[in-house]
Amino acid sequence: MAKVVSLEGKRRAPGLEPLLSICADDMARIDREILTRMRSPVALIPELANHLVGAGGKRMRPLLTVASARLCGYQSDDDRHIKLATCVEFIHSATLLHDDVVDVSALRRGKPSANSLWGDKASVLVGDFLFTRAFELMVDVGSLDILGVLSRASSTIAEGEVLQLVSQRDTSTPEATYLEVIKAKTAKLFAAAAEVGAMIAGRNGPERVALESFGMNLGIAFQLVDDALDYVGRQADLGKTVGDDFREGKITLPVILAFLRGGQVDREFWKRTIEKLDQREGDLEHAQALMERHHSVADTLERARHYGAMARDALGLFRDTPLKVALLEAVDFAIDRAH
Amino acid sequence: MAKVVSLEGKRRAPGLEPLLSICADDMARIDREILTRMRSPVALIPELANHLVGAGGKRMRPLLTVASARLCGYQSDDDRHIKLATCVEFIHSATLLHDDVVDVSALRRGKPSANSLWGDKASVLVGDFLFTRAFELMVDVGSLDILGVLSRASSTIAEGEVLQLVSQRDTSTPEATYLEVIKAKTAKLFAAAAEVGAMIAGRNGPERVALESFGMNLGIAFQLVDDALDYVGRQADLGKTVGDDFREGKITLPVILAFLRGGQVDREFWKRTIEKLDQREGDLEHAQALMERHHSVADTLERARHYGAMARDALGLFRDTPLKVALLEAVDFAIDRAH
Secondary structure (H helix, E strand, C coil), X not given: CCCEECXXXXXXXXXXXXXXXXXXXXXXXXXXXXXXXXXXXXXXXXXXXXXXXXXXXXXXXXXXXXXXXXXXXCCCCCCHHHHHHHHHHXXXXXXXXXXXHHHCCCEECCEECHHHHHCHHHHHHHHHHHHHHHHHHHHHHCCHHHHHHHHXXXXXXXXXXXXXXXXXXXXXXXXXXXXHHHHHHHHHHHHHHHHHHHHHCCCCXXXXXXXXXXXHHHHHHHHHHHHHHHHHCCHHHHXXXXXXXXXXXXXXXXXXXXXXHCCHHHHHHHHHHXXXXXXXXXXXXXXXXXXXXXXXXXXXXXXXHHHHHHHHHHHHHCCCXXXXXXXXXXXXXXXXXXX | CCCEECCCCCEECCCCHHHHHHCHHHHHHHHHHHHHHCCCCCCHHHHHHHHHHHCCCCCHHHHHHHHHHHHCCXXXXXXXXXXXHHXXXXXXXXXXXXXXXXXXXXXECCEECHHHHHCHHHHHHHHHHHHHHXXXXXXXXXCHHHHHHHHHHHHHXXXXXXXXXXXXXXXXXXXXXXXXXXXXXXXXXXXHHHXXXXXXXXXXXXXXXXXXXXXXXXXXXXXXXXXXXXHHCCHHHHCCCCCHHHHHCCCCHHHHHHXXXXXXXXXXXXXXXXXXXXXXXXXXXXXHHHHHHCCHHHHHHHHHHHHHHHHHHHHHHCCCCHHHHHHHHHHHHHHHCCC
């Protein structure tokens, strides 16, 4: 596991703090932009949106946009990078609202989900609103190339959501399909968030390619760890209930590996619990025990480390600045939050 | 009621046919573009989307886009007007998919609704997909001004949907709020559909303003008639079940007028049936009788005629061509389909 040596010579667990501190001004401006853009005479909109967006979360995606822009030397005094970062957060938030409806989730980031408080209908419609606001922000920025990247990413996300829905609860889902889903659902927006940072800084050559790859690999690693944490995390860290994916019959890599590596009896267990959603007392614990025996959570994290390594290498062409060091540490954080 | 005198000197009811016949080539190209753009390796997407989009409907909105472009002398051989028209239809379709989920509708255009066949989850996500595809199409067309118009329209629609949700079942909703809802939910997209037709033809002056106004007023008239038909239409013509709005407790102008014009006993009836959704055998018939007594459906249609007249006048600055005559007939059709 990566350790960071602090200025005082002490080792500490990797975190997001260095990156957040370098980008603190931009992040504060993003906060304000988010609040401004959520405004509507229809009071339910800012109310519901604020519950989700205003309440924070790690803001990984907008952070990626401004950090990428700054890494590419973006110095302009205008607010186009702020608008883009806000746009990326809104696309993400719209997806979360619709996801929680589709997954019937009761918790989000440790708080009651918007759908559990305001109902599915409001969540669907406010999600649509945030999505359209995201597009208004892009149009404001005024670059057709950037619009192309973000509209393709949005389309890919939507396609990935449907793919996940149709492969849901199918224990024979191959790892490749799972990877396709998380690339589309999660990693593509990380990739686009970083890519448009380079674009707004006018770096459309190798830096843009590198940052897109950085975002994509970081996003895959991030989702793999999320899916592992669903079986081994502590609820306080997780912001969701341990075992949510299991209870929803969601096919994630820990399940796929445990299914593939198990014998007939194990496979019957997975089919009953995941495919038929026929779950009994003690099933989650048994699932966790099977994963332990087949190292399927450990190997999910191993896969995450592989993508994390690729993300780190993608930054190879940038000079070693404090910002780059902080971005590399963010990769370690994405993976090591599992521990 | 408007009557059209045919070439043979016979009077016939106004229809969409003349407009559809003038725009037949464009409409066929739109059909093909729709099919192409719905493609996805995720089979559920074209399957579900095709059920709704492929099955037709009147295609009023894309028709408005190509007709407006042609009215403004658009002659170009490229397919930008086709892409815009397809984009407008996709925005509309995405809205319908989400609407049916929110309204728990079982029928759409006389067929089982997508959500009743594939479930709410698929409808929400495929709606998102169509929406993102719409934005990809806009980006393809490559005009930031047009992107601005359509992204603002989309945002207004989403805001209108939320406004409708929060004012749902409130019998004290003023006519002004209802008008705001239908402007945002329906008329704004009609307006944008016509406006971008002018823009693609390079007519950004009075023609653009006129066509936006034409679309807005036609859209308001169209929705007013729809809301009237929900109480007096025949299911075969309507493509939805008579009384749907009543059963959902939807506040439309026929209800608002009947509530305002009724006495205490009537108001108690509306509160019980619409606000509390406590509905019994014979309630729909009683609602229809109250509307008859208070002329609330008739006056809803009268209001529609007012907006129809404004739509007709908005075309005053265009030369009298067969296309313009056909557009004027389309206004009459939107209103007279009630008979």
